[in-house]
Amino acid sequence: MNNIGLKDFWRQTYKTGSPIPVVISIQVCLFVLIYFLDLLFELKLISQSFLQPIVQQLSLPSNFSSFLAQPWSLISSNFVYVQLLTLIFDSLWLYWVGQIFFTFLNNRQFFFVYIASWLLSSSLYVGFGTLIPPPTSLHLMGGAHPLAAVLAAIVTLVPNYELRLLLFGTVKLKIVAIVYFALEFLFFTLGNRPAAISYFAVVLFGMAFTYALRSGMDWSTLFQKKQKRPAKMKVVVGNNIPTNRKHRYDLPNQDEIDAILDKISVSGYESLTHHEKETLFRASNSGDKVDG
Structure with a gap:
């Protein structure tokens, strides 16, 4: 134990x-x-x-x-x-x-x-x-x-x-x-x-x-590892396509994030709706592995 x-x-x-x-x-x-x-x-x-x-x-x-x-x-x-x-x-x-x-x-x-x-x-x-x-x-x-x-x-x-x-x-x-x-x-x-x-x-x-x-400049990207592009494209046939990778269009855009942050500055974090909290969470945890 x-x-x-x-x-x-x-x-x-x-x-x-x-x-x-x-x-x-x-x-x-x-x-x-x-x-x-x-x-x-x-x-x-x-x-x-x-x-x-x-x-x-x-x-x-x-x-x-x-x-x-x-x-x-x-x-x-x-x-x-x-x-x-x-x-x-x-x-x-x-x-x-x-x-x-x-x-x-x-x-x-x-x-x-x-x-x-x-x-x-x-x-x-x-x-x-x-x-x-x-x-x-x-x-x-x-x-x-x-x-x-x-x-x-x-x-x-x-x-x-x-x-x-x-x-x-x-x-x-x-x-x-x-x-x-x-x-x-x-x-x-x-x-x-x-x-x-x-x-x-x-x-x-x-x-x-x-x-x-x-304003759109994240200084911490200096610590970001550069992603190497694969030399060859891999074609997947069938239904075994991975679904856990994120596409940039699945992520909230910067205007939406700025609007949420402005709302927090005025009314506090507790004023956010459940959807806004989820959006902020996805944005902060999206990481750097986003497919283009």
Whole structure:
């Protein structure tokens, strides 16, 4: 029974195609590892503490020369946390925002927004930290920046999407996003100004992604695999013709999708009819394998 339970958990968590469980798992495992090594030091089982050296090596430095000495921090910094409450909050927030994102958009678009904003924020952080050196050595860690870009992208798409919060009742997504952005930006401004500049930039990037998407430009197609045309045409005789392939005329057109998104922006997702929800679902899950 336990074996079946673990298999179901693995399948439902990690085999859905969503990158969110993987990101959260890496962040949690790295947090546990860092503090496990620190616990060994506290118990006098090892002679020195590895907490500060590990965190410093894995987090992103604010100047270019230090970055050249630890280029892996461009990747590792997104997964490093030293405060438990921050880790819990960011993990839950990423999960909730991701669920809303996947309601309207697809995995490829999430990957693009998350990874592109991650690289953009890291580049700007190192760049501004080098041009305007802070008075003390600063490091960037955690996934707040790509999380902000994902939230900015989806709140630009459906600003009136309603959330039911325990203490506040029903609140529009745009209100939650504005409060969240303001608090995070204030926090970075007080303690790490290069991080504040890069944070503001990735929020704008997330918004720009959605504006471009609504105008017909999907930047995430950079991550799209090019389909190879078959060298020969295969002729099928008889009734054994596959029916599970999609033709482009079976999919909703862009005007119909834009009209549905406009309705969501004005009246919220709950105002959609069953047919409109089905249309939006088919459009977001159509993938890239469409026959011409």
